[in-house]
Amino acid sequence: MTELSLWRTIARLKDYVRPILPRLIMGFFSALGASLVALAIPQVLRGLVDTIHTGGDPSEVWGPAVVIAVLGLAEAGLVYLRRVFAIAPATDVEMGMRTRLYKHVQHLPAAFHDRWGSGQLLSRAMADLGLIRRWLAFGSLMLVVSFVTVAVGLALMFALNQLLGLIFLAAAVPLIWQGFRFRTAFGASSRLSQDQAGDLATTVEESVHGIRVLKAFGRGPYALDNFHGQAEELRQTELAKARTLSKFLATVVSLPDLVLGAALVIGIIQVAGGHMTVGELVAFFATAAVVAGPVEAIGSLMGMTLTAKTALDRHFDVMDTENTITDPEEPRRAGSVSGDLRLAGLVFRYPDAAPGTAPVLDGVDLHVRAGETMALVGVTGSGKSTLLQLVPRLYDVSDGAVFLDGTDIRRFPLTELRSHVSVAFEDSTLFSTSVRENVLLGARPGGENPDELLARALEVAQARFAYDLPHGVETKIGEEGLSLSGGQRQRIALARAIAARPAVLVLDDPLSALDVRTEEAVTQRLREELQGTTTLIVAHRPSTVALADRVALLQHGRIAAVGTHSELLRANEHYRYVIASLAAEPSVEDVLDAKESR
Ligand SMILES: Nc1ncnc2c1ncn2[C@@H]1O[C@H](COP(=O)(O)OP(=O)(O)OP(=O)(O)O)[C@@H](O)[C@H]1O
Numbered sequence: 385m386t387e388l389s390l391w392r393t394i395a396r397l398k399d400y401v402r403p404i405l406p407r408l409i410m411g412f413f414s415a416l417g418a419s420l421v422a423l424a425i426p427q428v429l430r431g432l433v434d435t436i437h438t439g440g441d442p443s444e445v446w447g448p449a450v451v452i453a454v455l456g457l458a459e460a461g462l463v464y465l466r467r468v469f470a471i472a473p474a475t476d477v478e479m480g481m482r483t484r485l486y487k488h489v490q491h492l493p494a495a496f497h498d499r500w501g502s503g504q505l506l507s508r509a510m511a512d513l514g515l516i517r518r519w520l521a522f523g524s525l526m527l528v529v530s531f532v533t534v535a536v537g538l539a540l541m542f543a544l545n546q547l548l549g550l551i552f553l554a555a556a557v558p559l560i561w562q563g564f565r566f567r568t569a570f571g572a573s574s575r576l577s578q579d580q581a582g583d584l585a586t587t588v589e590e591s592v593h594g595i596r597v598l599k600a601f602g603r604g605p606y607a608l609d610n611f612h613g614q615a616e617e618l619r620q621t622e623l624a625k626a627r628t629l630s631k632f633l634a635t636v637v638s639l640p641d642l643v644l645g646a647a648l649v650i651g652i653i654q655v656a657g658g659h660m661t662v663g664e665l666v667a668f669f670a671t672a673a674v675v676a677g678p679v680e681a682i683g684s685l686m687g688m689t690l691t692a693k694t695a696l697d698r699h700f701d702v703m704d705t706e707n708t709i710t711d712p713e714e715p716r717r718a719g720s721v722s723g724d725l726r727l728a729g730l731v732f733r734y735p736d737a738a739p740g741t742a743p744v745l746d747g748v749d750l751h752v753r754a755g756e757t758m759a760l761v762g763v764t765g766s767g768k769s770t771l772l773q774l775v776p777r778l779y780d781v782s783d784g785a786v787f788l789d790g791t792d793i794r795r796f797p798l799t800e801l802r803s804h805v806s807v808a809f810e811d812s813t814l815f816s817t818s819v820r821e822n823v824l825l826g827a828r829p830g831g832e833n834p835d836e837l838l839a840r841a842l843e844v845a846q847a848r849f850a851y852d853l854p855h856g857v858e859t860k861i862g863e864e865g866l867s868l869s870g871g872q873r874q875r876i877a878l879a880r881a882i883a884a885r886p887a888v889l890v891l892d893d894p895l896s897a898l899d900v901r902t903e904e905a906v907t908q909r910l911r912e913e914l915q916g917t918t919t920l921i922v923a924h925r926p927s928t929v930a931l932a933d934r935v936a937l938l939q940h941g942r943i944a945a946v947g948t949h950s951e952l953l954r955a956n957e958h959y960r961y962v963i964a965s966l967a968a969e970p971s972v973e974d975v976l977d978a979k980e981s982r
Contacts, residue, residue: 390567390689393696400480401520404473411470412525418462419533419678423540425455426670430544434663466525474521478513485509485702493709494778495735500702503586504579508702512578512695519692527685530678537675544668545660548647552672555643559636559679563686566632570687573628574694577621582698584614629687636683640676647672709777715797721789721804722754723887723918725775729784732770743782744770746941754789754887757911757919759929761962762938768922769809771938772890775920776805788888803828806886808894812877814868819850820857822876826884841883844909846902847875870897875906882913889914891921895928907931926966937962 388396401408432448435441489505538556542549591598591607598607651668654660730748733741744767752758760768773779774786777793786793793801806826814822823838831837838857842848849872853859861868861876868876874897881889895903904927911931923929929949937945937952937959945956952959 388697390693393693393700396696396700397477397516397520400477404476407469407473408520408525411466411468411473411521412528414462414465414469415525415529416532418459418466419529419674420536421455421459421462422674423533423537423671425452425459426667426674427540428452428455429670430661430663430667432663433666434661437662467521470521470525474517477520478517481516481699482509482513485513485699488703488705488707491707492705493707493780494773495708496705498734498736501583501586502589503584504582505702506589507578507582507585508698511581512698515695516692516699519688523685523688523692526681527689530682530685533678534675534682537671537678540671541668541675544664544671545651545654547654548651548668551647551650552640552643552675555639559639559682562632562635563682566628566683566686567690569628570625570632571690571694573621573625574687574691575697577618577625578691578694578698580614580618580621584611584618587611587614629683632687633680633683637680640672640679644669644672644676709780709798711797712795714795715800716791716795717797717800718789718791718804721887723804724754724787724789725752725888725918725920726750726787726790727771727774727784728787730771730774730781730786731783732767732774732779733782734770734779743941745774748784748938748941748943750936750943750946752918752920754918755916756934757914757921757932759921759923759932759935760938761923761929761935761959761966763962763965766938767941768938769892772807772892772920772922775888775890776802776807803884804886805888805890806881806884807890808874808877808881808892810874810893810896812873812894814861814873814876816860818855818858818860819853819876822861823857823879823883825880826886828885831885837883837885838879841879844882844906844913845875845879846906846909847872847879850876871899871902874898875902878906887918889917889919889921891919893922893924893928896924900927903927924966926963929963929966935959 428448428451432445432452435444435448486509489509534556538549538553541552587610591611598604648669651660651665655662655665727748727750730745731743732745733743737744748771750758760771762768770779774781775793777798780794788796788801788804796804803826815825820834820838823841824834827834827837842850842857850857850859853861874894878891878894881891881894895906898906903925907927907930914931919932921928921932923932923935929935932949934946935949935952936943937956939958945952945959947955953963
């Protein structure tokens with residue numbers, strides 16, 4: 385993540401800002417107009433005061449007074465126009481950036497999500513983009529307008545009285561010097577605070593997600609301590625930020641006030657000596673009052689600009705992350721595939737694995753014939769789930785290849801590959817929408833009649849309970865399907881995989897949360913349904929193994945043996961060991977028998 389200079393970072397906004405540039409420029413000129421009008425008022429005031437002071441006709445007062453009133457109204461109108469021109473387009477930019485970020489995050493591979501906390505992505509998608517919008521609609525315009533107003537104001541003050549003007553100009557030098565120092569200090573703590581806010585959001589997200597675990601283990605106080613520590617760190621950073629800003633503001637506010645005091649004394653001496661009229665002195669101080677606003681605002685506006693720069697850096701940290709799992713340059717479109725799956729010399733190491741660690745998969749060779757159901761068995765941590773994730777390209781192989789109908793899967797367009805390969809994981813994520821939408825998530829548009837497909841998938845997965853929910857299959861099943869039991873969620877997720885009607889079905893222990901009777905019913909129906917669908921299924925229970933035509937044994941990162949369950953039981957000692965450990969859980973009858981025999 386390279387840190388670019390302020391200007392180079394802001395320049396990266398150009399693609400987003402180009403469509404709204406005309407409106408933003410109009411907004412800028414409205415704001416500038418308002419400031420220039422404010423600066424014109426003291427000039428009219430000068431004539432007015434001199435007229436009265438030199439004993440002119442009182443009726444001459446009306447003309448300038450009306451001009452001042454009109455100028456005041458014009459200023460208010462221009463401020464209003466600035467808001468009209470700038471606010472709506474800035475929300476366009478915010479929405480555009482948010483949508484592009486979401487799209488990019490969707491495309492980024494699973495390895496990216498292994499590395500990034502969800503809170504960091506959340507804070508980038510929400511808070512950071514809000515900061516950028518406010519800076520675009522207000523901060524950016526007002527920073528430039530403030531500098532122009534100060535420059536024009538100083539020129540007018542010089543024109544009124546050079547000596548007084550010089551005094552004000554002398555104050556600008558330490559202000560600029562302070563500005564540079566402020567930029568460095570504030571920039572660093574601004575980045576730190578936004579990153580810490582992201583980490584805090586991750587903690588909130590994790591503890592809300594895992595609230596049951598925390599409660600069940602009585603870890604609420606520990607989680608609170610942890611959260612408090614993180615919140616305190618963020619508070620300290622925010623305080624450091626506020627201290628830096630207040631030191632800068634103290635200079636920015638107090639210096640002009642000191643100068644104003646000195647100028648007042650010198651100004652009165654100048655008027656007394658006849659070097660200046662009373663009107664000029666009044667105009668000088670009225671101009672100084674107009675200039676004081678932007679001078680004081682410059683500090684906050686610079687702070688806002690630096691915060692927006694940090695938000696942009698954080699946005700582009702994500703946007704610059706390259707998607708390594710992409711469509712091939714010359715994709716091969718197959719239309720339909722029979723589902724012949726071959727893994728050849730497959731090696732895989734997780735991108736974030738410590739250097740020097742052995743690959744999880746190290747030379748896997750396996751052929752799953754079209755329409756065959758193959759169970760994948762191995763001790764815990766042997767790499768079964770990892771292997772499954774390589775088939776829909778959630779990760780790409782480090783070496784070797786996966787072939788579907790003889791074609792390297794990296795040659796298919798990703799969407800096509802994923803329409804041929806459907807997955808159900810043990811951890812069944814459901815979305816906050818209806819049962820129908822969850823199940824038909826991967827169904828091909830224009831394919832089978834959706835109602836029939838839904839009914840069939842729910843029936844095979846033994847999930848017809850969905851029709852008895854309060855609104856039937858239209859029932860919204862809540863965040864991650866929390867209102868459903870673990871077994872119900874798993875069956876809906878299984879129905880989703882079935883409804884996609886894939887050529888290859890990849891199931892990662894999809895029945896683990898079911899009771900024995902339901903599992904048996906699902907297994908029975910799955911066996912009928914899976915005829916003709918190539919299925920690779922991770923088995924943690926003997927009943928799941930029974931579903932398969934053949935079984936592949938994963939050991940030391942390789943396929944150590946392939947055969948039917950009985951062949952392997954007969955010929956392979958490690959297989960007997962794994963199966964024995966799968967079946968290790970005693971049945972109720974075993975327990976009762978053991979009790980009676982005592
Ligand atoms: N995202 C990841 N990043 C780095 N290493 C990982 C990641 N996911 C899994 N691993 C490691 O890869 C190895 C294989 O894990 P995997 O989940 O594939 O095993 P498994 O055979 O499915 O285990 P189980 O039967 O317990 O589900 C383990 O050592 C695990 O720690």
